[in-house]
Amino acid sequence: MSEELNQVEVKNFEIGDKVTGQVTKVEEKQVLVNIPGSKLDGIIPISELSSLHIEKASDAVAEGDELELEVTKVEEDALVLSKRKVDAEKAWESxxxxxxxxxxxxxxxxxxxxxxxxxxxxxxxxxxxxxxxxxxxxxxxxxxxxxxxxxxxxxxxxxxxxxxxxxxxxEEEKGKLKQNRLGALEVGQVIDGTVQRITDFGAFVDIGGIDGLVHISQLSHEHVNKPSDVVQEGQQVKVKVLSVDRDNERISLSIKETLAGPWSDISEKAPKGSVLNGTVKRLVSYGAFVEVFPGVEGLVHISQIAHKHIGTPHEVLKEGQEVQVKVLDVNQQDQRLSLSIKELLEKEAEENFDYELPEESKGFQLGEMIGDKLKNLGK
Structure with a gap:
């Protein structure tokens, strides 16, 4: 009777039929399932469990799982089933x-x-x-x-x-972010950024999904020979937005404008009467410009270069020469500094004069000696 029942059950299924089964046992290379309303064993080979290669059946299913399956083979006492085919059919549509x-x-x-x-x-x-x-x-x-x-x-x-x-x-998200960022940027904004790339003409700074160029002239208040002398890739910097070209997606930035200018506290650094070391940067007909701090030059008028009269500053000074100067006047607002070399030379001369005073006594002693010799000749 049992064999006859099995024969009847077998005839109820054909290849391609869809069935629902519950996992009753998970073996290493196959899974056994119970098909409701059938006394046939359901078997899912490991190759029919997933579209991917798996090492063991338990990587794909567990006991008790309800699965949608397709009949791939009908045997006398079992149905060979596939989970992979049902999953794939649903998947392609989605x-x-x-x-x-x-x-x-x-x-x-x-x-x-x-x-x-x-x-x-x-x-x-x-x-x-x-x-x-x-x-x-x-x-x-x-x-x-x-x-x-x-x-x-x-x-x-x-x-x-x-x-x-x-x-x-x-890339799609980056594009949307870029457009949003471009739309929000305004000239004059000061924002944080990260140096992304350094070139001969400046540095590209990431300011939140978009890059802007800091031209070499906008890196520092001082003269910059190479951008890599001032900034490094990955460095966090503050930048000021100089211009935004939304059509061409170009942004000009400045680091220099976020930094305190070299003249910002010049009244404290170079008060009137102070003595500073400097370098002669330029010689002009009316005097010499001396750099006393990076980016700060003061004028030594030709009348303040030497005690003696000179026709041109070139007679006494040369560019690149190191000099000491005295601050005569400082105007922070107009960024002007009046300097003197002569006033320090004047002090030097006074010191030399004081130091040489004892020599005068030697002069008197010499006169006395000459006088004595003349007396002797008279005799």
């Missing part, structure tokens, strides 16, 4: 909709293989290495198990081909 809509969705990276990443979306999805990030990634090993956002860039059900891109999502 994936087609996502592809047509350009939808962004999240899924877990199941495996890292040569050339990219693998995901399970009911069917095997592949992410080529070039489509993982917008930047170069040398080692993808730590991507396994991570959940990333993706877009489908290629779908072909007939060839069972599904190509995904995380890079497309990153």
């Amino acid at each position: 994936l087609e909709q996502k592809f047509q809509a350009g939808e962004v969705f999240e899924t877990e990276v199941k495996d890292v293989v040569k050339g990219g990443l693998v995901v399970d979306l009911g069917v095997r999805g592949f992410v080529p290495a070039s489509l993982v990030e917008a930047h170069f990634v040398e080692d993808f090993s730590d991507y396994k198990g991570r959940t990333l956002s993706f877009k489908i860039v290629e779908l072909d059900k007939e060839k069972n081909r599904l190509i995904l891109s995380h890079r497309a999502v990153v």
